[in-house]
Amino acid sequence: MWRWPPTCNRFDGAWPKAYHALCMGSQRSTIARRGVFSAKVLENNQLCLDHYQLVLQLEAFPPCRAGQFVTVRCGQVEPIQAPREIQWQAGQLPELYGPELTGRQPLLRRPFSLAGRRDVGGKVELEIIHHVIGVGTAFLAEARRGDEIELLGPLGNGFDILPTGRAVVVGGGVGIPPMLYLAQQLTEAGKQVVAFAGARTRAVLPLTIGSAQPPSTAGWPGMCTAEFAARATPTVVATDDGSLGVAGFVSQALEQWLDREQPATDDLAVYACGPAPMMRAIATIALGRGYRCQVALERHMGCGLGTCQSCVVKVKSGDPADGGARPSVSAHPTGNAAQLTGNSVQPAWQYKLACKDGPVFDAADLVW
């Protein structure tokens, strides 16, 4: 048994080690619960324009699944030091530091889906692929081998491996990373997997394109990306501008493939992650043809832990046994007097939380 938090000062720099001491020993491989973990950066690779791959090494990490995520503290957060005297010479800038002096610092943790996991030599390697869009991701992009990063997880619910013989995984942009991890788990489960990866243009496709076998412009799956090939998954690449693979949306490439292959409805499952319009298109195609479809949604999160109630997702109602907050009115979800006084009509949808109930949902349950 281990307890969190350890009873030592959070800011003396000792707690991650103390924490690991508690995690290790005979119980090390059986950590069952989420928690705060210290991870060491093994690799930080730039995959394409503004996209980076981080390989992190941890002493231990609970069992996890594709679709689950971790939240990362993207910055050096330290308490304010006692006042100190600074001496400097004319013509020379004083060296100032501290969170309130060093410019912009992210406040909240940033959520990232897991792009892969390897259990090697008694340790765990986690992979995160991110797109630099602000201060938090810019901080991560600067990470160097050996740096310590604090992460909290695993959080949320991952993809269910559905009982079909075949599977397609569809990723768009930064929705591709969790599909890598899912492809890994699906192939390990013995499924025959084909991946579809889409991006606006070649420069922002976070995958390594092999020179031996370029992506087919006609949408034939091939071992054309190093990452999916490493997971024994043939891949179709689509770019909006036609700079690589199929010219057009990844949903069109999927449709074309389905027309060609005609898989039986009970033999194929569709899994997707990407921008909302892409996922809506994928869900429409998959459900319209009778295939089961799961999607991982992206939401702005405050806590990632089910507390702040920020990352709401509209889900069709009809399951009264559900544990989430049940709405009492349908007409004005933005909050009005009727809601407070309970003047209610049972609505056709309810809010669920992406962080706790998701981020993976059955596409058929969502109100798009």
Add this chain to the structure above:
Amino acid sequence: MVDLRVNLAGVEMANPLLTASGTCGYADEYADLLDLRALGAFTTKSITLASRIGNEYPRVVETRAGMLNAIGLANIGLDRFVADKAPLLEKLGIPVFVNVAGVTVEDYVAVASRLEQVEAVRGIELNISCPNVKAGGIQFGTDPVQVCKVVSAVRNVCRKNVLIVKLSPNVTDIAVTARAAVEAGAQILSMINTFTAMAIDIETRKPILANNTGGLSGPAIRPIAVQMVHRVYSQVAKAAGVPIIGMGGIQFAHDAIEFLLAGASAVAVGTALFVDPGGVLAIKDGIAEYLTRHGHSRVSDIVGTLELNGRA
């Protein structure tokens, strides 16, 4: 040896650290990440008479050194709180304060009356200051006449439960609403709630939050909150003997000590719980270390001991 215990209007707490409403749910969400028993008291997310689904997405956005939220008081409602959450809170072993929100005085009174019968509850925190609900609590919190009306009505039904009033910072002079609350029977003041604020997506020229405006919390508001605590302490609370729970952007022991010096008897941590749930307990150790270093033995020794600079 430092004694961290504090007594707030008769409520014995092992230390001056609380959770701020809405940042720690109903205690079950964080159970595995933060040992809540190590806190002085626990304040729940807001409860309303009927359940509420809250505002449309997006509900939060980070701003520099802060966070804007417009959740819209999404909550499970009084009945489910009493049935599902109260039994867990009973086992918590520390005093529990329930944050109560409403639209009418009758709403507040109905919830407060029912909570008198719930053993697990030690006090209620009157949320008359949520900035995110249309026709919601905000006008109570900004108008001293309304503050007086709702506080005295709720005070009349409080027997077992201690009455905390959470003040809105969205006023010209917070001492005015503080005085109204104290005169109407508030036993503890908690301050402050979030500041009404807005963040804009300059490409679409629209507010980022679906609710257009939200409440600003986090380190960005701390200096304003400290000033407001000092103002209310020196002008109202000290003379009336009403303790203050100070909050607004507390992340580290340093921040909490600022509030104590300014006049707060206890402190609540909010947004920082989202960032580092377990880490907030270090604030306790930091306060103890500070008391030792300055030769004090109790937290109350430093409450309100701010020494203002003389003005020329």
